[in-house]
Amino acid sequence: MDVRPIGIFDSGVGGLTVVREVINAMPLEDTVYFGDTARVPYGSKSKETVTEFSRQIMRFMISKNVKAVIIACNTISSNCYDILSREFDIPIIEVVNPGVESCLKVTKTNRVGVIGTNTTINSHAYEKKLKEKREGIVVYQKPCPLFVPLAEEGFTENAIARLTAETYLRELKDKNIDSLILGCTHYPMLKKTISDYMGKDVNIVDPAAETAHKMKDYLKEHNMSGDDKKAKHVFYCSDNCGRFNEICSKNLGIECRVHKIDIERY
């Protein structure tokens, strides 16, 4: 048994969609969350910059004595996972492989779409892994960078969100896909808007639940599960805590008081 918390991080509030699934799958585990709200978005930055930011966050997580880390960010997962797992001696679960596996479970036609940030889409991580695991699969990719500020702003189901979805997703709608991977952890906040536009015949694939189960299985296999009767969830961000609190409480249904930290000190 290991009662230390699980560390979870993202560029901002997007990773809370993963925290929600972690709490569902492992209600007895404590968590520590960090959202880099001062430097969001990551998805328009270079791999080098995102790697440097991620190293700071990993050092912060280790200072909080976490037993394992979930990279609740596709941009970091698709660009920096190999580097971080080489450099840090701690179990790390990322979100791209769980997204690929979830998609392969539901697609029947093997015609799928992937949406994500520019830096995720440019890495081709989803496309490569889908093609490695399923011969003949057809993958259409589309970056949707504006979904991130919309989610950070809480504009997830209004007219601006609907128009943005229509503008980005129009070309995917013509491609006859049966599944669409939400390859950015902010996007599940716009799930209803995205799904309404794509139509009920398209499976909307959110990697979060599968990611949480990967962590659960890992902890079980390594005898590292916790048993806190009243699990504690602690949140940190690097700027604009008030906004974070609102979105956090809305998404997790719990009252949260986020602490501000200077991530550049780590």
Ligand code: DGL
């Ligand atoms: N939520 C992140 C992701 O999954 C990053 C979004 C951003 O900061 O651009 O890619």
